Every structure is written in C-alpha cells, then in structure tokens.
Amino acid sequence: MGVIERVVEPGFCSGCGLCAGLCPSEALEMGLNSSKDVVPILKGECSECGLCLDVCPFSGEDPGIDDTAEGLFGDVPGISQNPVSGFYLSLWEGHVCRKDFRKRGASGGMASWFLTRILEQGLVDAVLSAGPDESRPGFWTFIKAKTPEDVISQAGSVYHPVPIDAVIREILLENSHDRYAVVALPCLAYGLRKAMKRIPRLKEKVAMLVSLTCGLMPNRRYSEYISLESGILPEDMSYINFRYPPGEPDSSNYRHVAFSRKGEQGRPVPVKGLPDLLWRHEVFLQSGCLICDDVFGETADAVFMDAWLPEYERDTRGNSLVICRTPLAEKMIRDGMEDGECEVREIVYERLMQSQKETLLVKRHLLAGRLARLEGMGVSFPERRVAADRKVFQDNGKYFRFCEKLKAAAQQVELETFEDLEAFNRLIGSFLEEENRMLVEGESPFESTE
Ligand SMILES: Cc1cc2nc3c(=O)[nH]c(=O)nc-3n(C[C@H](O)[C@H](O)[C@H](O)COP(=O)(O)OP(=O)(O)OC[C@H]3O[C@@H](n4cnc5c(N)ncnc54)[C@H](O)[C@@H]3O)c2cc1C
Ligand code: SF4
Ligand code: SF4
Numbered sequence: 001m002g003v004i005e006r007v008v009e010p011g012f013c014s015g016c017g018l019c020a021g022l023c024p025s026e027a028l029e030m031g032l033n034s035s036k037d038v039v040p041i042l043k044g045e046c047s048e049c050g051l052c053l054d055v056c057p058f059s060g061e062d063p064g065i066d067d068t069a070e071g072l073f074g075d076v077p078g079i080s081q082n083p084v085s086g087f088y089l090s091l092w093e094g095h096v097c098r099k100d101f102r103k104r105g106a107s108g109g110m111a112s113w114f115l116t117r118i119l120e121q122g123l124v125d126a127v128l129s130a131g132p133d134e135s136r137p138g139f140w141t142f143i144k145a146k147t148p149e150d151v152i153s154q155a156g157s158v159y160h161p162v163p164i165d166a167v168i169r170e171i172l173l174e175n176s177h178d179r180y181a182v183v184a185l186p187c188l189a190y191g192l193r194k195a196m197k198r199i200p201r202l203k204e205k206v207a208m209l210v211s212l213t214c215g216l217m218p219n220r221r222y223s224e225y226i227s228l229e230s231g232i233l234p235e236d237m238s239y240i241n242f243r244y245p246p247g248e249p250d251s252s253n254y255r256h257v258a259f260s261r262k263g264e265q266g267r268p269v270p271v272k273g274l275p276d277l278l279w280r281h282e283v284f285l286q287s288g289c290l291i292c293d294d295v296f297g298e299t300a301d302a303v304f305m306d307a308w309l310p311e312y313e314r315d316t317r318g319n320s321l322v323i324c325r326t327p328l329a330e331k332m333i334r335d336g337m338e339d340g341e342c343e344v345r346e347i348v349y350e351r352l353m354q355s356q357k358e359t360l361l362v363k364r365h366l367l368a369g370r371l372a373r374l375e376g377m378g379v380s381f382p383e384r385r386v387a388a389d390r391k392v393f394q395d396n397g398k399y400f401r402f403c404e405k406l407k408a409a410a411q412q413v414e415l416e417t418f419e420d421l422e423a424f425n426r427l428i429g430s431f432l433e434e435e436n437r438m439l440v441e442g443e444s445p446f447e448s449t450e
C-alpha cells in the first residue's frame with residue numbers, strides 16, 4: 001500500500017510532491033484530482049516498496065514532528081521550547097533595508113534577504129524556492145536560484161501548491177557536490193527531514209531548511225477563482241502575484257493580481273471579502289491542510305512570517321517576524337543587524353503568538369473540532385498533536401454548519417468562464433452577509449474587525 005490509498009484517497013494530501021519526486025519506480029506524477037487539489041496520481045507500476053509512505057508528512061509512518069525537532073534542536077545551547085511554536089533560540093521583528101528586498105518581499109523581505117546572505121557567504125551553492133513553472137503556465141514549481149538576483153526574483157508568497165518533485169529528482173541525479181537551502185512550507189520541511197534520514201544523498205544535498213509560517217494552502221480552484229475575478233480566463237492565466245501591495249492603508253488587505261499569457265495585468269483582487277470568507281470556512285483548500293497542526297515549520301532551521309500586529313496595520317511597506325532555531329541562523333540575523341542590512345529587534349514569545357492569533361485559531365483550536373467531526377464520520381486519520389475535541393466541535397456548531405453549507409454551494413459551479421464567476425458570486429454573495437451577522441453576534445470563532 002502506498003500514499004494513494006493511505007493519504008490521497010482519504011483526503012490528507014498537501015501536494016508537497018515528495019512522494020512523486022522520490023518514488024524509485026517513477027510511478028507517481030503530480031496532477032489534479034476532482035476537487036482540484038494538487039496530488040500524486042498513479043501513472044506507472046508500483047512495486048510496493050513503501051518509500052512514499054516513509055517520506056510523506058501525512059502517512060503516519062513517523063518519527064513525528066516533535067521527536068524530529070528534538071533530534072535537530074534539542075541540544076542547541078540556550079534553546080527554549082513551547083508545544084505551539086516548537087523550539088526557538090531567538091525571535092525577531094523587523095524588515096530589510098538593503099536594496100528592494102522589502103518592496104519585493106511578501107512581508108518585510110527577510111526570507112529572501114536571509115537566503116541571499118547564505119548564498120553570498122558560500123554556505124550553499126543555490127537556493128530552492130518557489131517560482132512559475134515554465135513548462136506549465138499558471139502553475140508553480142521549485143526553482144534553483146543560483147545568484148542573489150535569482151533569489152530576489154522568487155520573492156513573494158505563492159498561495160498555490162508548489163510540488164518539489166521535479167527539482168528533487170534533478171538534484172539527486174546531478175553529478176556535482178552542490179548543496180542547497182530549501183524554502184519549504186512546514187509540511188514539506190517535515191517530509192524533507194524524513195526523506196533526509198532515509199536517503200543519505202539527500203542529506204548531503206540539503207544544507208539548510210527555511211520555512212514560512214503557514215495558515216492553510218488554497219488549492220487550484222482558488223487560483224481559478226482569483227484569475228476570473230482579476231478578469232483573466234484560467235486557461236489564459238500565466239501567473240498570479242498573490243501579494244500585490246494593499247490598495248488602502250491596511251497591511252492585511254493585500255491583493256492578488258493575475259497576469260495573462262500575453263503579459264497583460266488583470267484587476268487587483270483584495271483579499272478582504274470573498275477570498276477571506278473562503279479561507280476561513282474551509283473552501284478551496286488542499287484537503288490535507290485541514291488536518292495540519294504545524295504552524296511554525298517546527299523542523300526548519302529558521303522561519304519567516306508576517307508581523308500581523310496592531311502597530312503595523314497601517315504600515316503597508318511590510319514587516320516580518322523570524323524564528324531562529326540554530327546558532328548559524330541567529331548569527332545571520334545579528335550580522336545583518338550590525339552591518340545595517342536589516343533593521344530588527346529581538347522580541348518575546350507572546351508577541352509571536354499575538355501576531356499569529358487567527359492562524360493559531362484555525363490550525364490548532366478549530367483543528368480539534370475538525371478532527372472530532374472526522375471521528376464522528378468514522379474517518380480514521382494520522383495521529384495529530386492536537387486531540388479531537390467534541391466540545392470544540394459542539395461549541396462552534398454554527399460555524400461548522402456554515403462551513404458545510406458554503407462548501408456545498410461553492411462546489412455547484414465550475415470556475416472556467418466569466419458566466420461561471422457570475423453564478424458563483426450570486427450563490428456565495430449571501431454568505432458574506434451571513435458571516436458578517438455571525439461576527440457581530442459572536443456566533444463566529446473569528447473576531448469582527450468592524
Ligand atoms: C500558503 C502560505 C500560507 C501562509 N500563511 C501565513 C500565516 O498564516 N501567517 C504568516 O505570518 N505568514 C504566512 N505565510 C508567510 C508569508 O506569506 C510570507 O511568505 C512570509 O512572511 C515571508 O515574507 P518575506 O517578505 O520575509 O519573504 P520573501 O522575501 O517574500 O520570500 C519568500 C520566499 O518564500 C518562497 N515561497 C513563497 N511561497 C512559497 C511556497 N508556497 N512554497 C515554498 N516556498 C515559497 C519564495 O520563493 C521566497 O523564496 C504564508 C505563506 C504561504 C505560502
Ligand atoms: S510504494 Fe514505492 S513504488 Fe509504489 S508508489 Fe510508493 S514509492 Fe513508488
Ligand atoms: S502529502 Fe506530499 S508526500 Fe504525501 S501524498 Fe501528498 S504529495 Fe505525496
């Protein structure tokens with residue numbers, strides 16, 4: 001039995017692509033399922049070797065995230081630990097001052113700057129980061145960034161699954177000693193750690209793992225919806241800039257904008273409104289994300305995220321928070337601060353938690369209710385670090401019923417044409433009003449921002 005039966009069919013795949021990249025029989029290929037999740041599809045003969053299960057972050061064949069992190073960082077002198085954030089040596093807040101990292105970055109540009117510094121200091125030969133898939137317009141893949149210019153050209157956040165299969169195959173086969181830093185979402189970071197244990201050659205190749213904090217990944221349907229809202233047919237879309245600068249003075253209301261294959265830019269789509277409604281209510285998300293309990297990329301050496309803090313609400317230039325788990329990662333930040341490339345200051349743990357309040361609500365608290373819902377349906381799932389909690393499910397009964405109703409409505413239309421979009425918006429529009437009412441009357445677990 002492989003990942004198809006154990007992970008994909010029950011709906012636990014995040015689309016990371018590790019299984020397809022590492023399958024020795026090349027039996028798996030990344031594609032789309034009927035919900036438009038990016039998943040592996042069986043295309044060749046499976047020898048039942050079990051490697052895909054050994055590397056998959058959702059197979060349950062696990063050392064587990066906690067034990068993996070303990071093995072990596074448990075002995076680092078001065079390290080602290082918390083069950084929600086994982087290990088941390090130091091926590092930082094700030095932004096990059098050098099060149100246009102801040103302008104190009106999703107937040108304060110700290111991730112691209114950090115990766116550039118690693119590259120410039122010769123600690124790695126290239127960075128594997130997310131970029132447009134040139135062989136498949138409108139999709140994303142991992143790209144080898146060999147120069148600082150390459151790294152900065154991949155800045156920004158990709159809210160579409162980015163499978164790592166092709167580049168993993170390539171680096172394992174290449175005839176060189178090149179070593180890489182990988183920017184991975186938490187699930188991929190953990191899967192890579194599992195794979196590095198199993199495949200010594202991969203351990204030689206991956207010298208550093210950097211993660212982004214992750215609050216759920218949209219699936220392909222989300223990009224199709226954004227493309228249409230932006231005024232571009234999904235079949236003509238070549239790329240979406242998911243972190244187009246905010247139009248009004250509110251840093252969290254960033255916009256998405258699609259580009260056509262002829263290079264025309266579409267209309268910017270603010271995330272506040274329907275996109276946020278979908279994210280909050282489990283619509284157009286990779287199904288595996290709904291059981292994910294790793295917010296802070298707990299197995300990565302350093303983690304980058306948005307500074308979603310009240311002081312920065314009106315600062316649309318972008319600000320970052322950073323978790324360092326190794327002395328080397330911390331040294332990079334301190335050196336950058338001393339030589340003026342970035343303006344950062346150390347912060348306390350509570351500030352980190354404050355900035356990720358909504359993500360923690362969705363991925364930790366409400367997860368307990370989602371797991372109870374699965375248990376109630378008789379679905380077994382891989383062991384999680386958050387326990388299923390029937391009380392959370394019942395206390396948020398109105399919210400969970402609303403999610404089901406919205407999901408059912410959203411499934412009724414394909415999103416291929418502008419007529420589909422009109423029909424979709426007609427169906428979904430009333431849910432926005434209903435959500436507003438629930439927010440005002442305290443029936444939603446989310447806080448009203450009005
Ligand atoms: C799906 C998703 C959900 C997120 N959820 C949260 C959240 O809940 N809270 C929060 O604070 N931050 C979240 N982030 C992180 C945030 O959007 C920024 O990426 C982060 O703050 C780093 O910004 P920066 O300016 O420092 O990085 P940048 O300088 O913009 O560099 C980002 C680096 O990450 C790479 N990258 C972008 N997207 C992906 C991807 N999908 N897979 C692999 N590599 C990628 C880029 O290629 C680039 O190298 C999320 C990111 C993603 C992709
Ligand atoms: S069990 Fe082995 S051969 Fe079969 S899909 Fe998984 S990795 Fe490939
Ligand atoms: S989560 Fe990753 S490794 Fe697991 S089945 Fe999905 S693509 Fe494969």
Ligand code: SF4
Binds near residue numbers: 292
């Ligand atoms: S929510 Fe979890 S499973 Fe989904 S992309 Fe983020 S880290 Fe991966």
